[in-house]
Amino acid sequence: MSRVVKLAVIPGDGIGPEVIAEALKVLDAATAGSDVTLDTTHFSLGAARFLETGDVLTDADLERIKEHDAILLGAVGGVPGDPRLANANIERGLLLKLRFSLDHYVNLRPSVLYPGVASPLAEPGAVDFVVVREGTEGPYVGNGGAIRQGTPHEVANEVSVNTAFGVERVVRHAFAVASARPRKKLTLVHKTNVLVFAGSLWQRTVNAVAAEYPDVAVDYLHVDAATIFLVSNPARFDVIVTDNLFGDILTDLAAAISGGIGLAASGNINPSGQFPSMFEPVHGSAPDIAGKQLADPTAAILSVALLLAHLGLDAAAENVNRAVVADIAARTGEARATAAIGDAIVSTLSID
Amino acid sequence: MSRVVKLAVIPGDGIGPEVIAEALKVLDAATAGSDVTLDTTHFSLGAARFLETGDVLTDADLERIKEHDAILLGAVGGVPGDPRLANANIERGLLLKLRFSLDHYVNLRPSVLYPGVASPLAEPGAVDFVVVREGTEGPYVGNGGAIRQGTPHEVANEVSVNTAFGVERVVRHAFAVASARPRKKLTLVHKTNVLVFAGSLWQRTVNAVAAEYPDVAVDYLHVDAATIFLVSNPARFDVIVTDNLFGDILTDLAAAISGGIGLAASGNINPSGQFPSMFEPVHGSAPDIAGKQLADPTAAILSVALLLAHLGLDAAAENVNRAVVADIAARTGEARATAAIGDAIVSTLSID
Ligand SMILES: CC(C)[C@H](C(=O)O)[C@@H](O)C(=O)O
Ligand SMILES: CC(C)[C@H](C(=O)O)[C@@H](O)C(=O)O
Numbered sequence: 001m002s003r004v005v006k007l008a009v010i011p012g013d014g015i016g017p018e019v020i021a022e023a024l025k026v027l028d029a030a031t032a033g034s035d036v037t038l039d040t041t042h043f044s045l046g047a048a049r050f051l052e053t054g055d056v057l058t059d060a061d062l063e064r065i066k067e068h069d070a071i072l073l074g075a076v077g078g079v080p081g082d083p084r085l086a087n088a089n090i091e092r093g094l095l096l097k098l099r100f101s102l103d104h105y106v107n108l109r110p111s112v113l114y115p116g117v118a119s120p121l122a123e124p125g126a127v128d129f130v131v132v133r134e135g136t137e138g139p140y141v142g143n144g145g146a147i148r149q150g151t152p153h154e155v156a157n158e159v160s161v162n163t164a165f166g167v168e169r170v171v172r173h174a175f176a177v178a179s180a181r182p183r184k185k186l187t188l189v190h191k192t193n194v195l196v197f198a199g200s201l202w203q204r205t206v207n208a209v210a211a212e213y214p215d216v217a218v219d220y221l222h223v224d225a226a227t228i229f230l231v232s233n234p235a236r237f238d239v240i241v242t243d244n245l246f247g248d249i250l251t252d253l254a255a256a257i258s259g260g261i262g263l264a265a266s267g268n269i270n271p272s273g274q275f276p277s278m279f280e281p282v283h284g285s286a287p288d289i290a291g292k293q294l295a296d297p298t299a300a301i302l303s304v305a306l307l308l309a310h311l312g313l314d315a316a317a318e319n320v321n322r323a324v325v326a327d328i329a330a331r332t333g334e335a336r337a338t339a340a341i342g343d344a345i346v347s348t349l350s351i352d
Numbered sequence: 353m354s355r356v357v358k359l360a361v362i363p364g365d366g367i368g369p370e371v372i373a374e375a376l377k378v379l380d381a382a383t384a385g386s387d388v389t390l391d392t393t394h395f396s397l398g399a400a401r402f403l404e405t406g407d408v409l410t411d412a413d414l415e416r417i418k419e420h421d422a423i424l425l426g427a428v429g430g431v432p433g434d435p436r437l438a439n440a441n442i443e444r445g446l447l448l449k450l451r452f453s454l455d456h457y458v459n460l461r462p463s464v465l466y467p468g469v470a471s472p473l474a475e476p477g478a479v480d481f482v483v484v485r486e487g488t489e490g491p492y493v494g495n496g497g498a499i500r501q502g503t504p505h506e507v508a509n510e511v512s513v514n515t516a517f518g519v520e521r522v523v524r525h526a527f528a529v530a531s532a533r534p535r536k537k538l539t540l541v542h543k544t545n546v547l548v549f550a551g552s553l554w555q556r557t558v559n560a561v562a563a564e565y566p567d568v569a570v571d572y573l574h575v576d577a578a579t580i581f582l583v584s585n586p587a588r589f590d591v592i593v594t595d596n597l598f599g600d601i602l603t604d605l606a607a608a609i610s611g612g613i614g615l616a617a618s619g620n621i622n623p624s625g626q627f628p629s630m631f632e633p634v635h636g637s638a639p640d641i642a643g644k645q646l647a648d649p650t651a652a653i654l655s656v657a658l659l660l661a662h663l664g665l666d667a668a669a670e671n672v673n674r675a676v677v678a679d680i681a682a683r684t685g686e687a688r689a690t691a692a693i694g695d696a697i698v699s700t701l702s703i704d
Contacts (some may be wrong), residue, residue: 036479091545120583122474139491139512144549150556154516156549160491164506191597192441202388211703231472231583231608244545249601252576256583334399 005311006039008276009067013046014092014285015295015338022297022342023072026323027304029346030316039069045283047078047090056093061231062101070307071098071278074300077284092142099135102275105166106173107133107244108306109251109282117259118330121231127239127258130181132174133247135268137166138198140244162243164197167205167277173271175213185238186210189226189246202243227253234258239284247326255282262269262295263328265302267310277310279303293337297325301345323348354636357663358391360628364400367647367690368426371698374649374694375656378675379543381698382660382668393420398637399430399442408445411624414453422659423450423630426652427637441692444494451487454627456620457518458525459485459596460658461603461634463586468681471610473583480611481589482533484526485599487620489518490550492596514550514570514595525623527565536571537590538562541578541598550557554595578602582609607634615680617654619662629662631655645689650676653697675700 009024011017024040031038035198043065052055065071068210076094078085098104113119113127137160144158168280178186188206190200203220210218229236230253242250264282283300289295301324308317323345336344361376363369364537376392383390395413402408417423428446430437450456450533465471465479480508489512496510530538540558544551562570574580575598581588584606594602609614616634641647654676675697688696 070413089545089548092548113581118474120473120475122470122472140546141511142548144512144547146549148516149552151515154519155516156552158491158512158514158547158550159509160496160512161507162510164500166506168504191600193441194448194492194600195496195510196441196444196494197498198510200501201498201506201508215470222599227579227601227605228608228613231605232612243548248543248546248576249579253579253583253605256580260584263582337685 002035002037003244004037004039005070006041006068008041008065008071009040010071010073010076012074012076012285013048013078014075014287014290016076016285018291018293018295018338019281019297019300020072020074021286022107022338023304025342025346026320026349027307028302029349030320031313031329032310032311032317036311036313045094046076047085047088050088050090051078051084056088056090056287057097060214062315065098066102066137070256070276070311072303072307073278073280073281075281076232077238077285079287086263096140096142098278099268102268102305103270103272104135104278105170105265106269106271107135107247108267109133109247109254110265111251111258114263114325114328115257116331117139117263119257119259121234124257129234129254130177131240131242131247131251131254132170133242133251134166134170134244137162138244142246160195160198160245161259162201163203164205167201168209171205171209171241174239177208178239179213180215181238183238184215187226187237187240188218188220189223189240189242189250190220191223191272192220193247193263194224198243206241223250227251228256230254249280261299263298263302265299265306267303267306269310279307279310293339295338297338297342298328319349322350354387354389355446356389356391357422358420358510360395360417360423361381361392362378362395362397362423362425362428364428364637365400365430365588366427366642368398368428368637368640370643370645370647370690371633371652372424372426375652377698378653378701379656379659381701382656382672383665386665386668388663389486389693391509397446398428399434399440401697402442403430403436404438407442408440408442410451416452417450418627418629421581421648422628422663424656424659425630425632426591427635429637431639433550446539448492448494451620452497454630455622455624456487457522458619458623459599459617460621461485461599461606462617463603463606463610465610466615466677466680468683469615470661471611473586473609476583476609476650478485478588481527481586481592481606483594483603483606484522484529485594486518486522486596487602488516489598492633511595512547512550516557517551517606517634520561523557523561523593526591527561527568531565533590535590536567537656539578540572540574540594541575541592541594541602543575543598544572546576547669561614568644575601582606603634606645612653613651615650615654617651617658619655621659622663631659645691646689649690649694650680653694671701674702
């Protein structure tokens with residue numbers, strides 16, 4: 001009984017194609033011999049495509065992507081400051097358009113300090129938490145505007161939109177995640193003392209859902225205080241639930257304290273299954289080192305583990321995680337090519 | 353020829369009165385024998401006052417405060433979760449009302465890792481930068497609102513307002529600060545790829561003012577990337593200019609990497625001099641340790657140094673800074689009472 005998984009692959013720009021090549025190697029190896037057959041379709045999207053055709057993401061692209069079971073994305077974005085990209089806004093037009101159109105309301109970003117990884121912190125302690133970042137609301141909605149642009153009387157506004165519907169579904173997901181983890185602890189991060197309307201909605205929602213999860217211990221931190229704890233005592237965190245912008249900021253900081261964005265994986269998840277979920281490393285396209293086999297594909301490979309878990313292939317996901325942890329622990333500090341890291345991880349997969 | 357400086361003192365709640373007592377000791381000692389006479393008036397404001405009278409900050413309070421040359425504030429805020437304070441919002445009604453009413457558009461927050469201070473970073477390098485945080489606009493304006501509150505159809509919005517007037521004046525101030533520092537480097541921090549309208553205004557304003565400061569090197573970081581650099585390479589920063597919310601987040605992180613908020617001073621400055629500027633430690637009221645002589649008054653004392661510099665008393669400011677640095681360098685790790693730290697710093701002031 002074989003199951004076909006239709007995977008849309010968006011290698012993207014810069015180091016994206018290199019890290020995705022390794023991620024696919026690992027994905028193939030981890031599913032080889034299983035009852036899963038991968039049917040992958042590559043999509044050429046990103047700055048390179050824009051420069052060629054002028055398109056960022058067409059409706060037709062989006063419709064074709066929607067026909068897939070999941071998406072694996074490398075990184076998108078051209079060389080910073082490239083004048084030909086001045087008005088492209090690949091981030092909003094491609095990455096955020098995918099997250100919003102495919103209703104990726106859970107942006108899942110685990111942070112683990114693996115044995116053998118150097119942290120910039122003197123005494124990091126045990127770092128093992130996951131940020132559940134809201135993905136379809138907040139200041140990311142694109143509801144800003146400006147008047148009198150370019151004059152001394154310009155006013156530029158940005159609107160953060162937060163709905164009971166949107167906040168509740170991600171908070172519920174975060175409680176489910178927390179309840180399934182050994183420490184069962186959930187921290188709401190917001191700025192309720194200043195953003196009083198959005199903050200009140202978040203706080204009331206967490207309070208309400210908490211009543212259904214008596215096993216989960218709940219606390220609250222202002223976003224500014226949360227950054228302090230991330231460097232002074234990251235072990236205090238288990239599950240963080242937070243809005244789109246605070247989640248963006250906290251997860252880069254979380255990546256930094258747990259070995260850098262070269263190791264940070266993420267899932268943009270639509271838990272209902274109505275649309276395909278998308279897995280991507282947290283890092284960007286790093287055009288300065290592209291094409292040189294200098295990029296670390298580990299974050300992309302850990303994103304494959306999140307993809308496998310999302311597909312219900314828990315054993316394969318565990319297998320990939322274990323192989324990555326073993327590879328990281330064996331690192332000597334000597335530089336390895338992107339492909340060499342992928343090959344090493346494939347060779348440590350326990351394929352049975 | 354004697355000059356009278358009218359100082360409004362707001363000790364506030366929790367550890368506020370204790371740290372302010374030490375700050376005033378140092379202020380008195382640093383100005384003793386100079387041509388400056390301090391005329392201080394204490395204002396009882398904060399959670400304690402609210403619980404007594406129901407007032408947070410009356411128009412009459414504000415008018416009386418405006419008659420002063422400067423303000424020294426300890427910390428305001430009651431015990432978290434105190435039900436009697438549920439609707440008080442001391443932060444918005446007092447601290448932010450002062451900043452907005454007194455047009456404190458420059459929130460100046462230096463970060464220095466002093467010799468002898470333990471950083472949570474394994475290899476902090478030389479940390480010596482200043483954040484120029486906008487103080488009267490952005491998501492702090494309080495222009496949010498909610499509909500259908502408490503129902504499943506609630507929508508809670510927050511509006512970030514950014515004006516050419518408001519952005520230009522703080523950016524000009526930041527360039528002036530950068531130009532007067534040896535390294536002459538200015539980093540704009542924003543999230544221009546997502547908050548495209550506000551981001552565009554900030555970026556265009558920095559570009560325009562940069563043309564008048566050819567000696568200042570300018571770069572740009574997204575706020576998420578800035579948090580990474582603050583832990584991986586804080587030495588890269590000299591002057592950061594940023595919006596109100598990003599500045600709030602970055603300065604707590606900056607305090608954490610340079611020895612903690614026990615050492616972080618700040619000035620809420622109205623450069624035009626139309627209204628009194630306000631100096632305060634970055635830390636909060638910490639009610640859990642209040643009244644026990646456990647708080648470190650150093651941040652409040654460093655805020656006095658900022659106050660003295662603002663009043664043009666550069667030698668006295670330098671004197672206080674030097675005494676604090678000496679005291680910090682001599683710390684043995686043994687606990688000292690709040691007053692003992694203040695006394696030690698007073699005794700190292702070189703009064704001539
Ligand atoms: C590229 C950018 C739009 C994106 C975000 O802000 O979400 C990135 O920083 C991330 O965290 O995935
Ligand atoms: C107390 C709070 C309103 C305040 C802020 O957000 O500005 C504080 O965090 C600060 O940084 O001074």
